[in-house]
Amino acid sequence: MNNLSLVIASGNKGKIGEFKKLLDGFPFDLLTQPVGFEIEETGKTFMENARIKAMAVSQATGNLSLADDSGLSVEALGGAPGIYSSRYASSDKQRIEKLLAELKPFSNRKAKFECALCIASGEKVLIEVSGFCEGLITFCPKGNNGFGYDPIFEVSGLGKTYAEMDHEKKKHIGHRGNAFKMLTPELKKLLTSIEN
Numbered sequence: 049m050n051n052l053s054l055v056i057a058s059g060n061k062g063k064i065g066e067f068k069k070l071l072d073g074f075p076f077d078l079l080t081q082p083v084g085f086e087i088e089e090t091g092k093t094f095m096e097n098a099r100i101k102a103m104a105v106s107q108a109t110g111n112l113s114l115a116d117d118s119g120l121s122v123e124a125l126g127g128a129p130g131i132y133s134s135r136y137a138s139s140d141k142q143r144i145e146k147l148l149a150e151l152k153p154f155s156n157r158k159a160k161f162e163c164a165l166c167i168a169s170g171e172k173v174l175i176e177v178s179g180f181c182e183g184l185i186t187f188c189p190k191g192n193n194g195f196g197y198d199p200i201f202e203v204s205g206l207g208k209t210y211a212e213m214d215h216e217k218k219k220h221i222g223h224r225g226n227a228f229k230m231l232t233p234e235l236k237k238l239l240t241s242i243e244n
């Protein structure tokens with residue numbers, strides 16, 4: 049049977065790179081969303097936004113689509129930036145600086161990364177799952193790997209930021225890897241049902 053086309057519904061190079069590695073070994077021809085494709089994220093939760101993105105890209109391309117909505121929720125900031133993680137400031141550097149400045153008065157550094165994944169076909173949601181990772185916000189950036197808030201998110205119990213880990217380690221313990229562990233059996237069922 050020919051490979052199935054799957055569009056990764058994201059414009060974020062860091063996420064796309066992680067998905068290419070996570071989906072390695074699955075019988076998909078991976079496609080990226082059309083250049084310049086913009087979707088308004090009007091949802092109130094990570095999952096609502098993941099659905100909006102997956103359905104819009106699937107409808108626009110005619111292919112199966114996988115979307116990820118993710119972000120960092122900081123306890124002392126009432127859950128901010130949360131679903132606004134990418135809209136918090138205009139670059140990774142500025143987002144990190146803003147978060148560290150806002151958190152300065154607080155001793156509570158607890159935070160949680162969340163990832164909602166949705167696979168859609170047209171306007172039909174086929175699979176949706178979530179993954180989490182608990183941690184602490186560091187006082188300054190540490191490490192050079194990854195993207196986004198990786199240099200200031202230290203994983204609970206590990207004493208290392210995401211940016212100090214290699215891809216395999218982040219995949220094993222991170223929010224996206226944890227969501228992907230939930231996705232894998234559902235994806236296998238979906239592939240079996242398509243083949244039959």
Ligand code: ITT
Nearest residue numbers: 057058059060116117118119133134195196197198
């Ligand atoms: P798409 O919607 O096109 O996928 P985006 O960057 O706008 O790209 P989101 O709306 O889901 O994606 O925003 C998620 C933001 O949360 C992202 O821009 C990063 O700043 C941050 N983020 C998500 N996952 C992350 C990770 O694994 N490491 C570091 N930061 C992450």
